[in-house]
Amino acid sequence: MLDRTKPPETPDLPPFKLPPVFETRLANGLPVLLVEDRRFPLVTARLGFEGGSKLDPANLAGLAESTGALLTEGTARRSAREIAEEVAAIGGALRAGSGPDALLLSGNALAENLPRLLELMADVARNATFPEDEVALRKQNRQQELLAQRSEAAFLAEEKFAQAVYSPHPYSRQEPTPESIDRLDRAALAGFRDRCLVPNNAVLVLLGALPPRDRTLEMIEARFGDWARAEAPAAPPAEFPVPRRTITLVHRPGSVEADIRIGRLGIPRAHPDYFPLLVGNTILGGGASSRLFTNIREKQGFAYDAHSTIQPLKDSGSFAVITEVRNEVARPAIEALLGEMQRMAETDVAAAELATAGNYLSGVFVIRLETQDGLAGQLVATRLLGLPLEYLESYCARVRSVSPQAVRAAAGRSIHPERAAIVVVGDAGQILGQLEALGAVSVEEAQ
């Protein structure tokens, strides 16, 4: 007889096995990772370089980002238009992006066009010329894009939070400013390329329906083998401020909500606290069954979304709770968030919460590896962080074996609200009074 009253019994999560990864290194120091995936006639490539915006000089925020964007806008061999047309002709995409720790050139193509994809990737990584007219257009459009970004409350909050937590380390400057865009020129861009884009500072990941391994390696050798080794860039000193409580209001006239971020300096990615903190973060605000979602949205009805996040960077990191609430409830919402942070740091999580979080992280991790893009992203990130590939295979076991004591201890170090910075973007006329009830507020105008 069918019993509808209880969820059906199902077996434990299936085990995860990473597909075989072949690893080698070219004579110039370029590590190469190959993965066979014949499900689809597609190939996916990543060429990652260590050192993204953290290598930007203090007065040139956005240099890594613009260097990446302009790699595909002209090389010694191809104009921007020729690059764009070749990318389309191979059924692919080719784009470089940058984050705080890395610059990443991402490409894909129909499998039959792998040689042409590799040729293009090598050309843009090695021979970009940063033509004057393309640099000028980039600067003009980036100014407008920045203006558009600054019309979004979430962008302003993100920008201010990074400053509150990381300043003066370069992690505090993850976006450009109008002045830094103005200062960009060919010399700075070429300088960044020469410093960061060298083979011994990179990793090449190639996966999909690849030709036989010898043939694939020959293709890679032909395009990247004579790329000269050079001194790898040194990361800036990993010096970070001691966390302290500050309250900052970015005044955005007309805001109908208060965009709230509360958090503090966390841990570098390779820290032993990483897995306990990851699990703790999931319990607190990682999904739709998390404490924040249940309390702030479902119970109190303060917000559409309430979540927490860790930014685990290579040299440090941050933790934050994030929500956007209607103006009238800014203060009670902040108090509720602080209370939830404190509870994480001072009491043990329940066994059921721990199991849910471990299973959720484990299951979603495997789901994300369903696509070539997902697997390539994990491989390149693991390598750029200097972690062994075994890390990927053991991920599921690790997130499912964290103890309540470990979560509490890690939360005590990274989540406890005592030294957390509070950043709010909203209309000062609507919410300043509520914030002042919590402590001294520094008010800044939205730029």
Next chain:
Amino acid sequence: MTAAAGALLQIPIEKYALPNGMRVILSPDHSVPVVTVYIAYGVGARAEERGRTGFAHLFEHMMFQGSANAPKGMHFQLVESNGGSLNGSTHPDYTDYFEVLPSNKLAVGLWLESDRMRALAINAENLANQKEAVKQERRLSFDNQPYATAIVDRWPELAFSNWQNSHSLIGSFADLEAASVEDVARFFLTHYAPNNAVLALSGDFRAEEARRLVEEWFGGIPPQPRPPAPDLTEPPRQEPRWELYRDPLARVPAIVIGYPGPARRSPGFYATAVLDILLTGGDSSRFHLHLLKGRQSVIQYEANLGWPFAGPVDYREPGQYAMMLLYNPAFTGEQITAQVEAEIARIRDEGVPEAELERARTYLRSARLHRLESSHSRAMLLGKYELLDQRPELINTELSEYLEAGAAEIQAAAAECCDPAQRTVLNIVPGNNALPT
């Protein structure tokens, strides 16, 4: 076109219906231990009644508030504790829900979906709570964002004349407040019946076991009489429409331009989709080369058959081929519109060089393959093709229809777009006095 272009690979499809009318699509694939449960109901915002704007979306929220055997909160908790993710979304013509799960957790997803289809928990407390959540969603996603209110509230009113098509999908606070528990119960009974639903399963499962589970959990849910479909007919347009919208949150001007779109699955449908790729697909597209690069007038753009709420997969007439362009403030909205139309007119008058068309076809092949990679994406395609076309096999055959769109058909599609009488423009500029809407 290469010989194999139309038949890249075959996605398996088994299609059947339960006696209660629920349509089921099974598509097993054992390469990754993941399974997706996707369910789409044939009711969306265009079926709403006057005074109840935003109701379909409010109801979507109610679907996560618990059911007879899954109390409030259990849906999220059960999916996540079994290693899965989930969501739901409301569209003009349908509303859909999914769970992506580790493969041996299929039964969990089917149990949850069947329990809420059979006996949703509809009560005043859940409704009051979700009205607040939806109001918060409106503040977050629209009222506090540049451009978004103009797009969700004003653009449909300008582009369409029939209220069914032109009212706001997210709805007004007043209409949300007016929704009663009885409204919710009636909507549930009428539209969330098995004979108005398509269930698509894709990924690592055994068809035999899936058939058994589907029969067990969904078989006993009774069908309901189908209400008449809403009349979506648009009166013919005689003159262009243009409106200036001052957006107090915007810092950079943007313009929305749209033209009435073709009938779904007509030759013009495929040709317009290819025309869109020629105009806006990638860095070798005409907008990129001629407007962003050449004239330096446009900064960013997006376009689609069905923009902003649909794409070719779920486009249904009456719809629009529409686009939004963020533009350089040194230009005017009139200039941008003229430049866009000049690009379309050039294709109408001069056709498309074969090399350029071949690039667009390669783009289509590649894009199709990428959409087949994940079980979630495959299940969504199968479910939507069944719901909107009664042809899930389109997942395997549709690509060749796009590849066969020739230069002459694309020129004809461009000519359709170029009729100025049919044009709708919403010019969104930074400013402090939003026009009454």
